Every structure is written in structure tokens, then in C-alpha cells.
Amino acid sequence: xxxRLCTLVVHAGQQVVHAGQRASRGNRGRPxxxxxAPGRRVAAAAGGxxxxxxxxxxxxxxxxxxxxxxxCQPAAPGSWQVAWLLRNQGAxxxxxxxxxxxxxxxxGAGRLPLSGEVAPGTAAxxxxxxxxxxxxxxxxxxxxxxxxxxxxxxxAWRVFIRMRVLFDAQAAAQPIIEDITAQAVGAGYHDA
Numbered sequence: 001x002x003x004r005l006c007t008l009v010v011h012a013g014q015q016v017v018h019a020g021q022r023a024s025r026g027n028r029g030r031p032x033x034x035x036x037a038p039g040r041r042v043a044a045a046a047g048g049x050x051x052x053x054x055x056x057x058x059x060x061x062x063x064x065x066x067x068x069x070x071x072c073q074p075a076a077p078g079s080w081q082v083a084w085l086l087r088n089q090g091a092x093x094x095x096x097x098x099x100x101x102x103x104x105x106x107x108g109a110g111r112l113p114l115s116g117e118v119a120p121g122t123a124a125x126x127x128x129x130x131x132x133x134x135x136x137x138x139x140x141x142x143x144x145x146x147x148x149x150x151x152x153x154x155x156a157w158r159v160f161i162r163m164r165v166l167f168d169a170q171a172a173a174q175p176i177i178e179d180i181t182a183q184a185v186g187a188g189y190h191d192a
Contacts (some may be wrong), residue, residue: 050165062182062183063151067161069175070125078133080173084145084161087123094118094156095150099126106132106143106165122176132165132173146173147183156185 070083088094095117101108108128118124126147132141145161162179 014108035058060155060184062161062184063149063157064093065094065159065180065182067159067177067180068147069163069177072173072175075129078131079092080130080132082130082173082175083125085123086126086147086159086161087119088092088118088120090176091120092152093120094152095147096124097150099128099145099157101128101129101130101143101145103140103143104135105140106130106163107173114137118149130173134165134171134173136167136169136171138167140160140167157183158183167192 005064039156043145066087067146068085070085072080072082076080086096096114098114099108099112100110108130112126112128114124116124122185126145127146132140141164143165145163147159147161148156149159152155160179160183161177162181163175163177166174166176168174
């Protein structure tokens with residue numbers, strides 16, 4: 001029975017978030033999940049043949065970024081022109097690839113292609129038109145600006161900027177950033 005080489009990705013301060021999968025189709029044709037622990041002996045593929053090996057953990061450092069809402073202006077009835085500043089707090093340059101705002105009640109018009117680099121200590125301006133029409137006093141929870149970027153080592157990341165959007169007495173949208181997290185591309189989620 002052949003197996004894939006195990007790959008473990010550990011984010012700073014987290015448990016193992018991704019483990020290898022058996023390549024065989026033994027269990028009624030469905031791949032079987034295989035859990036690994038550091039130092040545990042596993043079968044690993046090498047040049048197409050299985051061999052015994054020791055599983056190791058590769059530490060992955062997510063990009064260090066902060067974000068702020070720079071502006072939110074009415075664009076047309078039921079839509080807003082929103083601008084964010086994404087600041088690189090890390091020591092290496094980040095390359096921006098795309099951004100999207102997927103929430104049903106605070107939604108962008110699909111993926112926004114981005115280009116350019118964000119040097120350490122600098123910020124990128126990201127702007128998008130967002131559809132949102134709610135009654136005064138409404139609060140929209142868990143709206144996201146998702147930014148796909150690359151670190152200098154070539155590792156791709158998705159940065160999730162989670163927001164709560166308040167609609168004031170005049171029904172004007174007021175996005176408020178609540179949390180920022182990052183996920184390495186290939187850690188259990190695939191961009192479509």
C-alpha cells in the first residue's frame with residue numbers, strides 16, 4: 001500500500017492544521033484521513049515507492065498585517081465605496097494578488113484583482129464598491145474582506161479581515177474591523 005509523503009503545517013501558536021492523506025483507495029473507494037504526530041513513524045512515498053520515515057513539522061509564519069477602514073461613502077442607492085488600508089507589520093515584502101467581499105448583506109462584485117507590493121512598515125490602499133442596503137439600526141455580523149497575498153518565500157496566504165457593519169439612523173453603512181486572521185493557501189481550503 002503506497003502513501004503520500006506527510007505534510008504538516010503548523011501556524012504560530014496553533015495545533016497541527018493539515019495532515020497527509022493515504023493515496024490508496026481501500027475503504028470503499030474513499031481516501032482515508034491519516035493523523036500524524038511529531039516524531040511518529042509513518043510510511044512516506046519516495047520516488048513512487050513506500051518507505052518508512054519520521055514525520056516532521058514545518059513551522060509557517062503568517063504575514064503580520066493590520067487593517068483599518070479608511071472611508072465608506074455612498075456610491076449609489078444600496079451601494080457604498082469602501083476603502084481599507086492594509087499595513088504590513090512584518091519584516092518582508094508582501095505581494096497583493098486579489099481581494100473579495102463575500103457576505104450576502106455586505107457584498108462586493110466578485111474578485112478584485114490587485115497588484116503591487118507592500119514593503120515592511122507601509123500600507124496598501126484597497127477600494128471596492130459594496131452592495132449593502134439595510135434598515136437603520138441593523139447590524140450585519142461576520143462580513144469579511146478577504147485578501148490573497150504572497151510572502152517573499154512564495155507562500156500564498158488569505159488574510160481574513162472580519163467586520164461588523166452598523167447601519168446608523170440614516171441607514172449609512174459603518175464597517176468596523178473586529179478581527180484579522182490568516183490562513184496558508186493549501187491548509188485545507190482551496191481558492192475557486
